[in-house]
Amino acid sequence: MRWLTEYLETVDLRSKPSGCSQHPLVKLKKLINQLREGGAIRVVTDERVIPVKTIEVIAKKKGLSLEIVSREGNVVEVYLKK
């Protein structure tokens, strides 16, 4: 089992990508694929750009639990846990 200090990486889906491979969604997918049992990722997104629904679909497909930690306007903070 992995623990907090090793895993709590943040992916900010609001950041502007400099290229396709740098797109935060690509980064998020890579991190999710690397996630082991007990691992977790904090995701910040803007619902107008990448809706939480998208993250929910990815999380469900990968068997991750999802907690919406905070919401301020369109900005949502999500905690994904394997």
Place this chain on the structure above:
Amino acid sequence: MSTRIPLPYSPKVLELFRNPKNAGPMEEATVKAIAGSPACGDMITLYLKIDEEKETIVRASFESYGCAANIAAASILTEKIKGKSLKEAWEITWQEISDELGGLPVIKYHCSILAVGALKRAIRKYYDDRGTRPEWLPEKPSREELQVLEEEKMIEYMYKKFGLQVQSGGKQSG
């Protein structure tokens, strides 16, 4: 837009979730205790470095497999007990931790109970390992210890009933 609604976490909970203090294992810990079960979604390992002569907690750290509230509760607890005597630390209640976090949503009370339960288990284990028990340490488990045990047992029972496997943190280790 997602229909999920975030829990009403206080600014303190959010701050500690984003920047937890004392997170990580401690190799030189005098004692460690686990509380909870990953099956129920929350589990915490608490490490204490104790000055054995003064019976004081020198340092504390934690590892968490849990939600935002679980991380925040463990973080604030490890800060609070630093420098406290074991007796003072024993007297901390889950309500105090919840209050210091600015209040927890009712369904997250168990996160605070889990953190304090782990602390009490660690203190009890420290004395059990040495074959002693100070006067202030009750023979019977505290409310938090009992609640943690109940939660672990319930999850174990449900997993057994449905033929699933559970990795329980119910046993102390150190």
